[in-house]
Amino acid sequence: MAPPIRYYCSYFDHRYLPRGLVLMESIWAYNPAARFFVLCFDEECKRLLDQFAHPNITAIPLAELEAADPELLVAKANRSLVEYYFTCTPSWPSYLFDRFPEIDLITYLDADLWFFADPEIVHEEIGDASVAIIPHRFSPERQHLAKYGLFNVGWVSWRNDEEGRRCLADYRANCIAWCYDRLEENRFADQKYLDAWPAKYPNLRIIQHIGANLAAWNINSHCLSVVDDILFFGDRRVIFFHYHALREMPDGRWNLSLDSLMGQRHPLLIDAIYRPYVERLKAKGVEMEERYGPIRKYTDIRYAKKHEAKLDAAPFPPGGWRYVGVSWPEPVNPQNGGWSFEAIADIRRKQVAEFRQRPSAIAAGSTLLEQANSLVAATALNHVQGRLGAAEAVSILDWGGAVGLTAEVLHRLAPTVSFSYTVKEVAEICRLGAELMPGIAFTDKEDKALAQRYNLAIASASLHYSRDWRAVATGLADSANTGLLIARQPTVRDQPSYVAYQNAYGTVFTCWILNERELVEVIRSRGFEVAQRFLSGDAAQIDGAPKQPTFHSYLFERVRDVPTN
Known part of the structure; x- marks a missing residue:
């Protein structure tokens, strides 16, 4: 039949x-x-x-x-x-x-x-x-x-x-x-x-x-x-x-x-x-x-999900991290799409939409990790505002701050604190951020972002993705008049800094796992001391690493002025 x-x-x-x-x-x-x-x-x-x-x-x-x-x-x-x-x-x-x-x-x-x-x-x-x-x-x-x-x-x-x-x-x-x-x-x-x-x-x-x-x-x-x-x-x-x-x-x-x-x-x-x-x-x-005859390459225009595996490539270990060595690789991993990767804009858009649907009672986040990191940012803002005086508005630079969602979190958690907000990001995310957060200034130019002075500079889960992290840390410190928050930073003690690959957001990132003392000394050399140190809830199990990192957030406060280059 x-x-x-x-x-x-x-x-x-x-x-x-x-x-x-x-x-x-x-x-x-x-x-x-x-x-x-x-x-x-x-x-x-x-x-x-x-x-x-x-x-x-x-x-x-x-x-x-x-x-x-x-x-x-x-x-x-x-x-x-x-x-x-x-x-x-x-x-x-x-x-x-x-x-x-x-x-x-x-x-x-x-x-x-x-x-x-x-x-x-x-x-x-x-x-x-x-x-x-x-x-x-x-x-x-x-x-x-x-x-x-x-x-x-x-x-x-x-x-x-x-x-x-x-x-x-x-x-x-x-x-x-x-x-x-x-x-x-x-x-x-x-x-x-x-x-x-x-x-x-x-x-x-x-x-x-x-x-x-x-x-x-x-x-x-x-x-x-x-x-x-x-x-x-x-x-x-x-x-x-x-x-x-x-x-x-x-x-x-x-x-x-x-x-x-x-x-x-x-x-x-x-x-x-x-x-x-x-x-x-x-x-x-x-x-x-x-x-x-030749046909143009086909790609998937639909958004990709996190943690994608790769066929015919060495699979990432269960933790999604792999040890590289003590220096930044040359060339960078060819799988590395970086923060310009197409799926990230879709993920950021969804994060903003989900946040705006949350009741004010969970403004800090729907998970313990989100809540902890939001409260660290609010602590930094309150610390800086306390040093400045209640009447003065706080100027903030958020380095690698995505679409500026932290600004909305801070508005909810500290509604009486007045502040202006600038985000340094890659161009694709800046364009999306300008659409979603019209009250925030966005720039994809590093020199433009660091040319200004701010009361508080923030680098949350971002410093370790910079190839020359010392230069970025120095620039952030020099741009900050009062406070500097280095948050969600993977660090090790009794072990030199090393480089790892991180498999996330459907792509692969190259990043530093920093020696804590080395990081702190770079910031101290620019006139800061550690005011508070927080244990972050992030985690990483890095395959082949000489020592596994822990994630910390560091709130530095300026104690002296130093000449800038």
């Missing part, structure tokens, strides 16, 4: 085209009659799909959808690229129902899926439902991510009936009105709207098969195994995997959206899931270039 014709839709630009083709081929392996509708987000994607000329692919340019849905085009003006992609999610299948009335059930798929078994297993579970959605099924350590949505948009099905069309119409109206890459008022992108669907649509089916939409966020719920060459998750067959945030790096290595322990917990995760998929992507890229 021939398999039923199934209708799928997806969207992507040229950067995701190899993934889209690999997805489609993985389904055709089980159902050669499956039809795919692809919304092409750029002309190159449409051109290549037209040249590919597969009879079961219908490629439609974005302009055609926008012409049919003028409200979608209006929304485009106030969305980022990825936010606009999210906004298109419900408009795309709605358009397909209107243009192709033979479609009885349309299933939207994210392009970064790969099938290990027949998708008909999922369709059988859907049955005659009008709407079908799939839960994230977060593993226990990822439950905190449920605030971004209980369900994932990787697979969503709608039937061409009254309830299915009503669901799509409601969803489209929601996304046209608001669809941004941030958590706000119980909304997040195109995803969190799905939380309300089970109560709104009686003929909705929640897909229960645990092997469907397996991903980094639920992999720790069960174990992977292979029986008779079939891949299982727990006691159920793996149907498809969601390769969220997988990216090829400039050096040809691949970032997998995995923390440093997942590969150790699940050996098959690399060998049976990620490695064959990456090899298939590579082969598809070569095939396309041989057939159609």
Whole structure:
């Protein structure tokens, strides 16, 4: 008996085209009659799909959808690229129902899926439902991510009936009105709207098969195994995997959206899931270039998660840190994206949004670590203001201060203290900070930041990322009239300073682990003494290090003036 014709839709630009083709081929392996509708987000994607000329692919340019849905085009003006992609999610299948009335059930798929078994297993579970959605099924350590949505948009099905069309119409109206890459008022992108669907649509089916939409966020719920060459998750067959945030790096290595322990917990995760998929992507890229000529590199425009592992690179140890030596490496680790790394801006935006939703009672932070570090900053501010006098406003420089969130924390914790705030950061973060914190001065110029004088200079979790940390520490001290806070600084005693790699935010940083006496002496030489020393709650287990660091915060106060260069 021939398999039923199934209708799928997806969207992507040229950067995701190899993934889209690999997805489609993985389904055709089980159902050669499956039809795919692809919304092409750029002309190159449409051109290549037209040249590919597969009879079961219908490629439609974005302009055609926008012409049919003028409200979608209006929304485009106030969305980022990825936010606009999210906004298109419900408009795309709605358009397909209107243009192709033979479609009885349309299933939207994210392009970064790969099938290990027949998708008909999922369709059988859907049955005659009008709407079908799939839960994230977060593993226990990822439950905190449920605030971004209980369900994932990787697979969503709608039937061409009254309830299915009503669901799509409601969803489209929601996304046209608001669809941004941030958590706000119980909304997040195109995803969190799905939380309300089970109560709104009686003929909705929640897909229960645990092997469907397996991903980094639920992999720790069960174990992977292979029986008779079939891949299982727990006691159920793996149907498809969601390769969220997988990216090829400039050096040809691949970032997998995995923390440093997942590969150790699940050996098959690399060998049976990620490695064959990456090899298939590579082969598809070569095939396309041989057939159609050079194709621009594809990258993942969606935000990446923290602690990504790298395929075909030496894995980082469980702690995410590795000893380098006693001097800064030349050249710097080629994996090092530094603080300009693209994912960090998305992380900072989310941190601000989450902070602004907190009640004032936990203004210092929602964790003990956040609270401790916030209170250290508030202590430094109060100490400096006490020396200046209550009537005088405090001028503050925050070196490596991200988007200036510490300023908002201080406003909440010390509402009676008046202060001005300047942040020195990389250019990308400065631009975001100026958008989010219009009352703060941002600069990416080191000399400009240090040319002024401040009552208080802060370097929180930032000094050790400077190659010439002595010069930076000296500059900060010389710019500070009254107080200097070096916070969350990894230090060692009875051991010379050394260099380590830190795997975090989906990239690798080079940083110093400083000898405490050496650090203090550099600051003392500029006219300061230690006023208070705090133990920070940060921790690092550095593989191969001669001695493990502890993290401290140091509040220095100026006791004498010294000549500056």
